[in-house]
Amino acid sequence: MQKMTVIAKEIKELLSQATAKNKVDDELKKYLDYNDRILYLQCDKTILVGCIGIQLLENNRLEIKHIATKKAYRHKRIGSTMIDYILNTYAPFWKITYKYEGIDYVVIVTAAKKDKIEMDGSRPLSQEDATVENKMKKNGRYGLLASLLFFLINVFDILPDSTGPFLATFVLAGIGVWIYFAIKRHSFLSSNKKHLQTNLHDYPEYMSLLKQYPE
Known part of the structure; x- marks a missing residue:
């Protein structure tokens, strides 16, 4: 056509x-x-x-x-x-905005066919992407919990004093793991949001409505 x-x-x-x-x-x-x-x-x-x-x-x-x-x-x-x-x-479409962990997100829902809709947005939509994000969050928490555990062991003198330097190293390492995965997860979410900002301009219907109803 x-x-x-x-x-x-x-x-x-x-x-x-x-x-x-x-x-x-x-x-x-x-x-x-x-x-x-x-x-x-x-x-x-x-x-x-x-x-x-x-x-x-x-x-x-x-x-x-x-x-x-x-x-x-x-x-x-x-x-x-x-x-x-x-x-x-x-095809008609709807723009949905919502918050997740303090960040604004947008999803475009398009009625591609009478009995089918398609979605595109800044949050991971596939199970695979959602699993990746949850794994990063979980690994970061493990590092923080390990750091807290070694700190308590050191405070209550559960192990000999000679292990003090090693426990301090483990505490710092646990905090480092938590910070690493926090940064990595933030980068993952930011990448998705940046992709959305570019991707939205591929929708002529969205651009047309944006001119009529500026945000």
Whole structure:
């Protein structure tokens, strides 16, 4: 599918099947001149076999103004294919914001199909990514607990005094492990958030709504 950029004779002939012949030129001119009107062309290799024209409306809605299939290609689901393309290209979506551990996150939920939604956002969505984050959090806590344990052993003189320097080293090592995994986890979350900020601009629908409703 491609957008019409120039008016050709074969496009006129095809659109005449969807509107009165004396209105074809005016309708095609609207598709070229108006930003809210788009005519998509369906081709079979180099042969124009169908077209579908839409008008973008308010509140992320649209209206199909024209649809036509070349006579020789009818009953081959050309019309259904064009409608599916429009539904997938202009699928409605929702922007969800929430907080997690004091950080703001965003998820884009797109109604890709009638019975299917897709999600994209800054939090790990897969079980694998969630497991990685939880493992970093758990390892950091283990280091902190080990540090606390060695500190208590040293305070209550459970081991001989000669082990003092070693216990102090273990305490510092435990704190170091906790700091290491805290930094690593923060970097992991920041990387996801940075990816989202770039990734959101891949959504033309999001950019369109952002202009209408600035954050």
